[in-house]
Amino acid sequence: MAESLTKAIHHFIEDRYQTKREALDKDHEKERSQATTAQDIESVEAKFAKKREKLLFEHDVSNWLDNASKLASKISMATHIAKFTHSSSKGSSFLAEVFDSDPRYLDTNSISEPAIDIAVSDAKAAYVGSFMRLEDQQGISLYEYFKNEDYSSLTAFTTNQPQLESWITGLSEALKDTQPSSHTFGKQVYFPVNDGFYHLLIPLYSSSISQGIYDEIQYCRFSKGMKEVRGAKKIHLWHESYLVSYPNIAMTSIGGSNAQNVSKLNSGRRGINYLFSTRPPEWQSQLKAPLTSDNxxxxxxxxxxxxxxxxxxxxxxxxxxxxxxxxxxxxxxxxxxxxxxxxxxxxxxxxxxxxxxxxxxxxxxxxxxxxxxxxxxxxxxxxxxxxxxxxxxxxxxxxxxxxxxxxxxxxxxxxxxxxxxxxxxxxxxxxxxxx
Structure with a gap:
């Protein structure tokens, strides 16, 4: 429902305005308390009046969308993020929505609704990724509206058709990479296909898989349902649900203290990415009764x-x-x-x-x-x-x-x-x- 998404957009911009206004008011109070003369106070008031006017202008919905659409090219809605390979990589990230899959392997296509991550090349544009993930009452995001070429949620904010088209053109840049490229910090694999020929492959880390695994493990560890099952098991009581656990889990921390630099989902996980054990099975001899022994x-x-x-x-x-x-x-x-x-x-x-x-x-x-x-x-x-x-x-x-x-x-x-x-x-x- 486009109307509910329009409301979500308006609330999103208003919330950002209020947050910045509160921070500005705190700075205002601090500087005003340090002013010692009437002239200083007048200077502080004039300075912050100008800042409030500028902040209000920037968060007028029409102006805000103008700026967001210009910054959208600095982000990429993606399933595979280049910065997981190296946090300083400037290579392209990749949105894999439909591709072949082999049921023998766990891959992005194994997830029915893979989470869409956000790669950011400029921190100033990070908020545009959150904006594109706003959802209507049915849980359909603005990103999905754009993917289906439905822009009705934006029409309420302008009667100027050229301005609407500029928003659509600009925000659509977040869904594609017009100039895909690798980078020095990326990985490359030469894969032979015929005599003297090869494909140059660039492996990318699937943040969508990492998020799916993270959500599953967090659910099994901390959800109310799993806690109830573990509690029943502890006191040897029957429970209608299964107890699910994942032993021998390893954990990597990607991005260090600046997990957001890698991707939005990585930031939400605090850089935590779980790894399943891939060790080969250990041989265990079958215990046999000593039936033929005499001692x-x-x-x-x-x-x-x-x-x-x-x-x-x-x-x-x-x-x-x-x-x-x-x-x-x-x-x-x-x-x-x-x-x-x-x-x-x-x-x-x-x-x-x-x-x-x-x-x-x-x-x-x-x-x-x-x-x-x-x-x-x-x-x-x-x-x-x-x-x-x-x-x-x-x-x-x-x-x-x-x-x-x-x-x-x-x-x-x-x-x-x-x-x-x-x-x-x-x-x-x-x-x-x-x-």
């Missing part, structure tokens, strides 16, 4: 998980043995800490098998009953009250760790029953604490 301590995955902790224990024992140092409290405590590290690695690996589906150990024909009880703890077929399984597993651990130490130590040292019994008790105590 969980000799299982390849557990040996692999504990190898470094055992080697640290062996290294310290060899060092003590070579120095022929007598056992003291410090040495014993050190050995205990190293054995505890091995136990922790064992428990960490075993906890993965304990998460397997209930009853998986029923098919483990070779695995000792005590180890089945340990690895499949919620299986009702296993005796939950018999503590003998603790002793059996601890004994298996003690013997296994001594064998591993002797294996890695080779001929440097040889451990036996004393160490096996000590480590057996340490393991049994740890097992009781977590069972």
């Amino acid at each position: 969980i301590f000799t299982h390849p995955e557990l040996r692999y998980a504990t190898r470094f902790a055992i080697k640290r224990l062996v290294s310290f024992l060899i060092q003590v043995n070579q120095q022929e140092r007598e056992s003291n409290l410090a040495i014993r405590n050190k050995i205990k800490r190293l054995v505890d590290e091995v136990i922790d690695e064992v428990f960490a690996k075993v906890s993965q098998w304990q998460q397997l589906p209930l009853g998986w150990s029923d098919e483990a024909n070779e695995l000792p009953a005590a180890q089945c009880r340990w690895l499949d703890p919620n299986n009702s077929k296993r005796d939950q009250h018999d503590d003998q399984w603790l002793q059996d597993i601890a004994k298996a651990f003690g013997g296994w760790l001594v064998d591993n130490v002797n294996h890695f130590a080779k001929d440097e040292l040889s451990l036996g029953l004393v160490e096996s019994n000590q480590w057996q008790e340490a393991f049994k105590q740890a097992l009781r604490e977590i069972s």
Whole structure:
């Protein structure tokens, strides 16, 4: 509805006038308070009376539109902004409205209604971009009216046809770039097409995509609806809506302290532009139940998980043995800490098998009953009250760790029953604490 847009234009110009008038009045009061003589006061009053007259003249709707139409060539309504490549680039920005798209890729055409950004080559013309984005009651912008060659919203401000045409011609400059160009600070890619021929491509950053991603992530993080869903999830309640989140988000800040120099939308985002993770997927081995094992301590995955902790224990024992140092409290405590590290690695690996589906150990024909009880703890077929399984597993651990130490130590040292019994008790105590 052109009438509502006409009102929006009038209010926009009036608001700008009032804002500048208030600033002028503050300056007037400041200078008047500093005047010390009648002559100074008279000079201040004359000065600001002239400024008010000039301000009022400039914000007469007809005069204001005259000036705005002259500055419109300094802005570009665009989806792809050159200054995202370099903030000092003076290359052309680009308005991509209809172009081919591949559904396998996220591009500007993936967005049903991409936001139109504003590139500004002269800061004095920045307000013209806001003017072109004024909307009527149905949310249709002045930019869209111009794109559809509908200029009816401006006809109420003049009866002078040549003046109306000058407004249309001038403001239309914001929708096109009559002399598209690249710039030294732009990027260029030579793309071969035939033998000896190539296209010179100039990649431009899509501010429309960046705005779409920004709006989506901000909604998922801060909207009332998403907060309600997260609140329900936190207290384990059902909610009719999905919880949407975007993990591993990176963020770039474009434009530094002068984000508006890059574009209008970039300024609204405070320079924030989100990036999705494009790392390749990480390989995760599928956890398999140890059905064919006859001793969980000799299982390849557990040996692999504990190898470094055992080697640290062996290294310290060899060092003590070579120095022929007598056992003291410090040495014993050190050995205990190293054995505890091995136990922790064992428990960490075993906890993965304990998460397997209930009853998986029923098919483990070779695995000792005590180890089945340990690895499949919620299986009702296993005796939950018999503590003998603790002793059996601890004994298996003690013997296994001594064998591993002797294996890695080779001929440097040889451990036996004393160490096996000590480590057996340490393991049994740890097992009781977590069972």
